[in-house]
Amino acid sequence: MHIQANQLTYTYMKGTPFEKNALTKVDLSLSSGQFTSIIGHTGSGKSTLVQHLNGLLKPTEGTITIGDWIIRPETKQKNLYSLREHVGMVFQFPEHQLFNETILQDVAYGPINFGKTKQEAEDIAKECLHKVGIPETLYDQSPFDISGGQMRRVAIAGVLALDPTLLILDEPTAGLDPHGQETIMHLFYEWFQETDERSIVLVTHQMEDAARYSDQILVMDRGQVVDQGSPEHIFSKGTELRKLGLSVPQSVQLLQAVRSECGGDMEIDAFTLEE
Numbered sequence: 155m156h157i158q159a160n161q162l163t164y165t166y167m168k169g170t171p172f173e174k175n176a177l178t179k180v181d182l183s184l185s186s187g188q189f190t191s192i193i194g195h196t197g198s199g200k201s202t203l204v205q206h207l208n209g210l211l212k213p214t215e216g217t218i219t220i221g222d223w224i225i226r227p228e229t230k231q232k233n234l235y236s237l238r239e240h241v242g243m244v245f246q247f248p249e250h251q252l253f254n255e256t257i258l259q260d261v262a263y264g265p266i267n268f269g270k271t272k273q274e275a276e277d278i279a280k281e282c283l284h285k286v287g288i289p290e291t292l293y294d295q296s297p298f299d300i301s302g303g304q305m306r307r308v309a310i311a312g313v314l315a316l317d318p319t320l321l322i323l324d325e326p327t328a329g330l331d332p333h334g335q336e337t338i339m340h341l342f343y344e345w346f347q348e349t350d351e352r353s354i355v356l357v358t359h360q361m362e363d364a365a366r367y368s369d370q371i372l373v374m375d376r377g378q379v380v381d382q383g384s385p386e387h388i389f390s391k392g393t394e395l396r397k398l399g400l401s402v403p404q405s406v407q408l409l410q411a412v413r414s415e416c417g418g419d420m421e422i423d424a425f426t427l428e429e
């Protein structure tokens with residue numbers, strides 16, 4: 155889904171002494187079918203921005219357009235329910251939202267809520283649990299009796315079960331060890347590649363992930379998008395990134411070093427280097 159923000163401004167607790175401006179006149183345009191990462195220092199407005207992408211937050215001023223939905227300050231919540239069928243959201247620690255008696259029921263809950271029959275929902279749930287690597291033997295167990303890593307997979311299956319077109323990932327690998335982080339990111343990337351229509355917007359502190367998976371990266375600072383471009387473009391600006399408290403990932407540093415050794419005209423990317 156195409157995403158466009160026009161002069162998007164968001165202020166928490168507007169009109170109170172605790173008023174806090176989190177986004178200021180953000181303009182941006184993201185084509186559909188893209189993997190976009192958002193990087194920026196803590197407090198730069200990344201989470202606030204992505205919470206506008208499924209209508210969890212509405213602009214204080216300006217507009218945000220997601221596919222056919224235009225969200226303005228005055229847009230009513232009831233007009234956004236249908237948007238949520240198309241936009242999946244995985245927050246930090248999504249396993250905190252598990253609540254059903256069995257793993258299968260938990261994953262089937264969303265599809266049932268959006269009108270599928272019990273049988274249809276269970277078939278979808280089984281397919282998604284398979285995709286995230288949860289064995290069938292666990293389907294009837296409580297989601298609270300499995301490991302933390304498995305709980306996260308079940309929670310992710312619950313989001314994928316809604317067959318979103320746009321997936322918002324806000325630090326989805328927080329708290330996992332490096333191996334766990336890699337498997338989860340790989341899983342999202344496989345999902346993204348299954349069809350051309352799917353888009354991902356990832357908020358991350360992991361510069362390696364941003365470099366590895368993104369078609370484009372947005373850099374945020376103090377409530378504004380201060381740069382947007384390919385990983386190559388963004389990570390060629392090491393000095394500017396360091397000023398924002400960000401770093402150039404090691405794989406890219408290595409790539410840049412190899413390039414400069416070769417006179418700067420080698421056509422390789424970070425993936426090529428890793429393989």
Ligand code: ADP
Binds near residue numbers: 195198
């Ligand atoms: P990031 O995701 O980049 O860390 P956030 O979008 O969470 O940034 O925060 C942007 C700004 O808004 C920060 O100054 C933060 O303190 C403030 N903020 C975030 N959530 C709230 C909230 N619920 N109430 C008040 N201020 C908030």
